[in-house]
Amino acid sequence: MKRFFSSLLSLVLLLAALAAWIVLPWQLVLALCAAIALWMVVTRSGRLAREATKIGIASLPQRWGASLVIVVGIAGVVGVLVAMLAMGEGFKATLNQTGSDDTAILLRAGSQAETNSVITRDQAPLIGALPGIAHAKDGKPITSPELSQVVNLASKNDGSDVNVQFRGVGPEAWALRPQLKIVQGRKFTPGLREIVVGKGAQRQFRDIAVGKQLKLANQQWTIVGVFAANDSHDSELWTDADVLGPAYQRQAYQSMTVKLDGKRGFKQLKAALAADPRLKLDIATTHDYYSKQSEALTKLIKILGTVIGAIMAIGAVFGALNSMYAAVAGRAREIATLRAIGFRGLPVVTAVMLETMLLALLGGLAGGAIAWLLFNGYTVSTLGNNFSQVVFQFKVTPELAWSGLKWALGIGLVGGLFPALRAARLPVTEALRAA
Amino acid sequence: MKYFHLIWAALFRSKTRTLLTLLSVTAAFLLFGMLDSVRVAFNSGGDVAGANRMVTMSRLSITQMLPYSLTEQIRAVPGVKKAAFAAWFGGIYRDPKNFFANFSVSPDYLDLYPEFKLPASQKKAWLEDQRGAIVGASLAKQFGWKVGDTIPLQATIFPTKGSNDWQFTLRGIYSVDDPKQKAQERVLFFHWKYFNEANDYVKGRVGWFIVQPDKSASADKIAHAIDKLSENSDHETKTQSEAAFNQAFAKQFADIGLIVTAIMGAVFFTLLLLTGNTMAQAVRERIPELAVLKTIGFSNRSVLWLVLGESVLLVVLGGVIGLVIASVLVPVVSAASGGLIQLPGMLPQTWGLGLLLMLAIGAVVGLLPALRGMRLNIVDALAGR
Numbered sequence: 018m019k020r021f022f023s024s025l026l027s028l029v030l031l032l033a034a035l036a037a038w039i040v041l042p043w044q045l046v047l048a049l050c051a052a053i054a055l056w057m058v059v060t061r062s063g064r065l066a067r068e069a070t071k072i073g074i075a076s077l078p079q080r081w082g083a084s085l086v087i088v089v090g091i092a093g094v095v096g097v098l099v100a101m102l103a104m105g106e107g108f109k110a111t112l113n114q115t116g117s118d119d120t121a122i123l124l125r126a127g128s129q130a131e132t133n134s135v136i137t138r139d140q141a142p143l144i145g146a147l148p149g150i151a152h153a154k155d156g157k158p159i160t161s162p163e164l165s166q167v168v169n170l171a172s173k174n175d176g177s178d179v180n181v182q183f184r185g186v187g188p189e190a191w192a193l194r195p196q197l198k199i200v201q202g203r204k205f206t207p208g209l210r211e212i213v214v215g216k217g218a219q220r221q222f223r224d225i226a227v228g229k230q231l232k233l234a235n236q237q238w239t240i241v242g243v244f245a246a247n248d249s250h251d252s253e254l255w256t257d258a259d260v261l262g263p264a265y266q267r268q269a270y271q272s273m274t275v276k277l278d279g280k281r282g283f284k285q286l287k288a289a290l291a292a293d294p295r296l297k298l299d300i301a302t303t304h305d306y307y308s309k310q311s312e313a314l315t316k317l318i319k320i321l322g323t324v325i326g327a328i329m330a331i332g333a334v335f336g337a338l339n340s341m342y343a344a345v346a347g348r349a350r351e352i353a354t355l356r357a358i359g360f361r362g363l364p365v366v367t368a369v370m371l372e373t374m375l376l377a378l379l380g381g382l383a384g385g386a387i388a389w390l391l392f393n394g395y396t397v398s399t400l401g402n403n404f405s406q407v408v409f410q411f412k413v414t415p416e417l418a419w420s421g422l423k424w425a426l427g428i429g430l431v432g433g434l435f436p437a438l439r440a441a442r443l444p445v446t447e448a449l450r451a452a
Numbered sequence: 453m454k455y456f457h458l459i460w461a462a463l464f465r466s467k468t469r470t471l472l473t474l475l476s477v478t479a480a481f482l483l484f485g486m487l488d489s490v491r492v493a494f495n496s497g498g499d500v501a502g503a504n505r506m507v508t509m510s511r512l513s514i515t516q517m518l519p520y521s522l523t524e525q526i527r528a529v530p531g532v533k534k535a536a537f538a539a540w541f542g543g544i545y546r547d548p549k550n551f552f553a554n555f556s557v558s559p560d561y562l563d564l565y566p567e568f569k570l571p572a573s574q575k576k577a578w579l580e581d582q583r584g585a586i587v588g589a590s591l592a593k594q595f596g597w598k599v600g601d602t603i604p605l606q607a608t609i610f611p612t613k614g615s616n617d618w619q620f621t622l623r624g625i626y627s628v629d630d631p632k633q634k635a636q637e638r639v640l641f642f643h644w645k646y647f648n649e650a651n652d653y654v655k656g657r658v659g660w661f662i663v664q665p666d667k668s669a670s671a672d673k674i675a676h677a678i679d680k681l682s683e684n685s686d687h688e689t690k691t692q693s694e695a696a697f698n699q700a701f702a703k704q705f706a707d708i709g710l711i712v713t714a715i716m717g718a719v720f721f722t723l724l725l726l727t728g729n730t731m732a733q734a735v736r737e738r739i740p741e742l743a744v745l746k747t748i749g750f751s752n753r754s755v756l757w758l759v760l761g762e763s764v765l766l767v768v769l770g771g772v773i774g775l776v777i778a779s780v781l782v783p784v785v786s787a788a789s790g791g792l793i794q795l796p797g798m799l800p801q802t803w804g805l806g807l808l809l810m811l812a813i814g815a816v817v818g819l820l821p822a823l824r825g826m827r828l829n830i831v832d833a834l835a836g837r
Contacts, residue, residue, distance in 0.1 A: 093722040133609040332479030339472040
């Protein structure tokens with residue numbers, strides 16, 4: 018009965034420790050490590066624990082099979098978890114980098130995405146005249162009326178049709194997106210059927226190279242340049258809005274991107290829009306507009322990754338428990354001898370725990386390293402908000418690697434505790450007598 | 453089979469170890485069951501046995517609409533039995549988070565989808581009401597809609613008389629029996645005629661055509677003939693089978709098959725190592741016992757089978773428990789997501805693949821220990837050498 022309650026108590030404590038561990042910031046983790054190290058150097062029981070741990074670790078190579086189970090099991094969990102979260106992180110980063118706080122996008126009220134929006138040609142000059150929009154040196158408002166058409170291109174992988182955003186822009190578009198640089202060739206000439214392509218599009222779709230011809234809307238277009246923006250524009254093709262419109266029989270624009278005049282520009286412009294009954298438009302800074310698009314998918318990936326990681330972690334915990342119980346059973350005489358010559362419960366528990374944590378740490382590092390080597394910068398694409406592909410890269414950030422390590426150590430904690438308790442409770446005389 | 457109790461006893465010789473290994477195997481197959489049903493749900497859109505429908509849409513882009521006048525031309529193509537059309541509407545019910553597909557359709561649209569079960573009286577009521585709509589059972593359940601309710605939709609693309617507010621009267625609720633096709637119950641249909649009259653932007657345009665070919669006709673030939681109708685016009689079409697279209701579309705989101713395979717690869721690799729280690733340990737501990745078995749007349753081969761049987765039993769036992777838990781959990785997940793995720797439940801094919809994997813893994817991890825047991829030299833083993 019007493020044993021049952023003490024097991025129950027340790028289980029509850031363990032769950033509390035795990036919960037605390039998950040929310041623990043890295044400074045505290047560091048402090049905790051330092052405290053344990055200090056304890057092991059300064060106090061007598063700490064020194065005993067250190068000696069016991071040394072003996073355990075020295076015997077690890079003899080049990081390499083079982084130790085490998087812990088390392089590989091945990092590496093698997095951390096690898097899958099970090100890779101999945103890196104996918105969400107990469108998608109989020111791509112869309113968060115798109116747009117800025119000093120430019121705003123205007124769409125027809127209620128339309129949510131560019132594909133659905135309509136801004137008529139007579140609305141465009143009305144918008145340009147509103148307050149809150151920055152003006153160029155020549156006195157013209159910095160605005161870019163834009164049109165985006167979803168077109169079919171062949172994917173590089175298997176040639177299947179994918180939807181790609183073909184964006185028609187106004188002459189000020191380059192000034193509105195200063196992060197966008199031409200890396201090969203030149204900009205398109207307004208009025209001609211010329212295209213510049215994003216470097217992500219070039220990587221993911223077939224037959225995209227400077228000098229090549231593309232057939233879109235039954236017309237031949239020439240690719241004259243490649244641009245890099247390191248954001249979601251990288252997945253697009255760009256041309257002159259006044260060439261794209263007629264090619265697809267589109268009289269109206271779809272969106273209007275404007276440069277805001279200082280910090281108060283957004284408020285001014287929003288108020289002016291609300292006051293003008295001819296302009297039923299929604300306005301958002303481009304940064305807000307694009308970051309919002311990543312929310313749903315990022316959340317979904319995070320939930321999926323955590324659930325899959327949790328199920329795998331449960332499997333890995335049982336694997337670790339198994340190996341450590343076997344290790345304790347295999348070293349029963351050794352441990353009993355230690356206890357007979359005066360090693361108390363705490364040093365013995367610490368020794369087994371530290372051994373498990375060390376293996377877990379190795380597993381976590383290996384898993385994180387594998388995820389980083391295989392997936393960091395790995396380019397994929399998915400269908401974004403505008404019915405078109407958004408190309409993005411997996412991003413293994415230090416935060417993700419850190420949370421992977423935390424998972425690994427958490428698994429080690431659970432997997433090590435019960436075998437450690439068993440080692441400390443081992444009846445000394447029986448264990449010494451056993452062959 | 454007569455040795456079953458022997459294998460069983462050997463398996464539970466070390467209870468803790470077997471239990472912990474079993475639980476690891478269970479976790480692995482639980483994950484497998486859930487991920488595989490996600491994969492099936494994602495990849496089986498429109499793949500209805502015997503339906504062989506085709507989709508005709510703009511070759512230029514998914515958002516490009518086609519002229520209504522194509523309808524009669526397509527119906528006149530030899531080999532075409534029926535042709536209906538639909539147009540994407542993109543309405544939002546209250547909040548963008550409540551996303552579901554809604555589109556306007558021709559009155560004969562449901563004739564091409566016999567798997568959508570709609571009571572005849574409701575169908576009649578819908579066809580008679582210009583502003584009527586029908587929805588799938590899952591959707592009606594999620595939002596608590598009853599026949600006769602008014603459903604307001606906020607247009608994102610097509611305003612009506614300058615406003616985004618559209619209202620429809622719910623006239624019928626259809627259901628789909630096939631568990632793989634439950635996602636089809638998350639659609640709202642209304643009349644294209646009403647859409648065409650009431651929206652401010654497009655007139656006489658439809659989104660895509662659904663074509664039902666005659667049984668004897670060649671689908672390729674029909675697709676070619678339909679695409680020929682609009683060749684070199686500004687609305688060139690592309691006709692393909694519905695299954696091919698759905699698969700290509702799903703693949704644009706992500707190659708779910710590849711992701712699932714990668715994750716399960718990592719899981720099963722770990723599992724191989726773990727159960728392999730358990731079996732190696734189990735045999736190492738029992739070497740004297742195996743020697744005794746051989747002494748009393750068990751052949752080398754029966755010892756091999758005994759150990760192999762033990763490892764297969766271990767994996768199958770854990771795996772079946774995992775799949776059973778998955779089959780309980782999958783409907784729970786579907787329900788908890790408020791109908792947003794429609795998983796088909798555990799299908800026979802998932803069970804089949806799972807069992808195959810269990811047998812394979814059990815055999816692989818058992819092989820080396822089993823060979824060791826088979827090659828055991830009785831004298832050495834008994835002497836503890």
